[in-house]
Amino acid sequence: MVRIAEIGDGSIADALELRIGSRILKVNGARVRDGIDFAFLTAEEELRLEVLDPDGTTVVCEISRDPSESLGIVPAPDTIRECANECVFCFIDGNPPGARDPLWLRDDDFRLSFTYGSYVTLTNLGPRGLQRLVDQRLSPLYVSVHATNPELRVRLLKNDRAGLIMDQLRFLLDGGLEVHAQAVLCPDWNDGEELDRTIRELYALGDGILSLSVVPVGLTRYNLNRPVRLLRPGEAVAAIAQTEPFRERALRRRGKHWCYAADELFLIGGCDVPEAGYYDDWPLLENGVGALRNLIDGFRAGAHRLGPVGDVRRIRVVTGTSMRPWFEGFAPSISTAMRCPVEVVAIDNRYFGPSVTVAGLLAGDDILRGAQEDTKEGDLVLLPATALNDDRVFIDGVAFSEVAARLAPARVRTGYQVVETLLGDARADSAAATGSRSGMAIESLVTAAEASAGADSGGLPGVASAAAAPSANP
Numbered sequence: 111m112v113r114i115a116e117i118g119d120g121s122i123a124d125a126l127e128l129r130i131g132s133r134i135l136k137v138n139g140a141r142v143r144d145g146i147d148f149a150f151l152t153a154e155e156e157l158r159l160e161v162l163d164p165d166g167t168t169v170v171c172e173i174s175r176d177p178s179e180s181l182g183i184v185p186a187p188d189t190i191r192e193c194a195n196e197c198v199f200c201f202i203d204g205n206p207p208g209a210r211d212p213l214w215l216r217d218d219d220f221r222l223s224f225t226y227g228s229y230v231t232l233t234n235l236g237p238r239g240l241q242r243l244v245d246q247r248l249s250p251l252y253v254s255v256h257a258t259n260p261e262l263r264v265r266l267l268k269n270d271r272a273g274l275i276m277d278q279l280r281f282l283l284d285g286g287l288e289v290h291a292q293a294v295l296c297p298d299w300n301d302g303e304e305l306d307r308t309i310r311e312l313y314a315l316g317d318g319i320l321s322l323s324v325v326p327v328g329l330t331r332y333n334l335n336r337p338v339r340l341l342r343p344g345e346a347v348a349a350i351a352q353t354e355p356f357r358e359r360a361l362r363r364r365g366k367h368w369c370y371a372a373d374e375l376f377l378i379g380g381c382d383v384p385e386a387g388y389y390d391d392w393p394l395l396e397n398g399v400g401a402l403r404n405l406i407d408g409f410r411a412g413a414h415r416l417g418p419v420g421d422v423r424r425i426r427v428v429t430g431t432s433m434r435p436w437f438e439g440f441a442p443s444i445s446t447a448m449r450c451p452v453e454v455v456a457i458d459n460r461y462f463g464p465s466v467t468v469a470g471l472l473a474g475d476d477i478l479r480g481a482q483e484d485t486k487e488g489d490l491v492l493l494p495a496t497a498l499n500d501d502r503v504f505i506d507g508v509a510f511s512e513v514a515a516r517l518a519p520a521r522v523r524t525g526y527q528v529v530e531t532l533l534g535d536a537r538a539d540s541a542a543a544t545g546s547r548s549g550m551a552i553e554s555l556v557t558a559a560e561a562s563a564g565a566d567s568g569g570l571p572g573v574a575s576a577a578a579a580p581s582a583n584p
């Protein structure tokens with residue numbers, strides 16, 4: 111059943127005097143299991159709703175409506191399905207003791223995969239669950255495969271059902287669904303020949319596997335070497351090289367490269383960031399694949415739009431350590447165009463430890479420790495937008511408003527793209543002059559992928575792959 115969270119004024123539900131808090135049990139005789147069922151079942155013109163009111167009364171509503179007419183019912187969010195695994199690299203184990211409650215949620219929910227692009231393992235779905243995906247055409251799905259070797263996948267996920275993955279994928283593909291696959295690369299586990307096998311066998315499943323991203327494992331001081339270690343530079347380079355023959359073959363036969371190394375692999379390997387053509391039509395940008403190239407090209411394309419901004423006397427760009435070189439590369443152009451010095455403040459991550467270098471996982475306290483000293487009047491401080499959740503709170507629970515207040519008298523801005531963030535500030539200045547705050551909003555081409563609680567990803571000024579973040583993927 112789904113609970114009614116909101117009812118639109120003047121809507122059909124309003125006219126029927128449905129109540130917030132009531133539960134919808136059935137639609138046209140079919141049981142409503144969750145919000146997706148509700149959306150699926152209420153697509154009909156003729157509806158028969160069985161509703162359980164908060165006082166325990168069951169009411170039946172017959173509805174005949176024009177297809178364009180909304181019911182006006184907003185269901186409450188579904189309870190999130192948790193995983194049935196104990197992955198050897200689990201990002202949850204990388205949380206510091208005392209981390210906020212949402213960060214401990216082991217979500218593995220196909221609904222989040224379909225609606226937000228979260229990766230799921232499928233180990234908590236039996237035949238009926240898979241059939242439902244097909245029946246409701248929940249596609250594309252994002253699936254953490256990690257390894258196609260069944261024994262290896264069982265050991266990686268510590269779940270006997272993990273070995274069913276190829277049969278599960280075949281079932282979904284035969285049912286007409288499409289899948290973005292992912293392999294989180296754990297050295298000495300699923301790299302080397304196992305990575306070759308995984309790429310080869312996923313490619314052989316056909317066009318229904320839309321992409322495969324190869325992502326280095328992310329570990330913090332709390333789960334480092336327990337039992338998985340971090341990838342070494344040479345191993346990252348080798349993994350990138352392993353994808354190349356498959357990419358070339360896919361381009362010849364399917365017209366796209368299909369297999370993509372995540373940004374963080376290039377950073378770890380010390381490799382040049384691939385050109386835009388590497389990413390085809392950017393199928394995984396929101397999953398941290400290509401975000402770095404997108405940032406670089408976005409800056410190059412827009413830098414000519416920059417100019418001096420009011421009373422800004424210095425710009426400070428706060429980011430994780432992995433992005434320092436790129437922002438230092440942008441700094442001279444920004445400085446020249448905006449006629450003020452630009453300083454890159456690369457913050458060591460003490461919350462998770464030095465192995466976490468992405469900006470999207472910077473804690474508020476770490477930012478304050480690294481940026482508060484030496485802040486002065488006339489400073490414009492840019493913070494990574496993707497280090498904030500929807501409530502504008504950093505991963506350690508410190509609110510953006512607190513950080514901004516403690517960085518005063520500096521002005522503080524967040525954004526995803528360098529130029530837009532700086533121009534956004536220019537708009538904010540002029541909006542403030544007329545008494546409006548609306549100009550503060552900064553839009554971005556790179557969207558944060560906080561698909562579920564605690565799943566922060568990289569963004570400006572960090573942009574490093576979400577995949578490398580310990581909280582990014584099952």
Ligand code: SF4
Nearest residue numbers: 193195197200216584
């Ligand atoms: S990594 Fe994800 S799927 Fe694996 S145990 Fe942790 S929460 Fe579950």
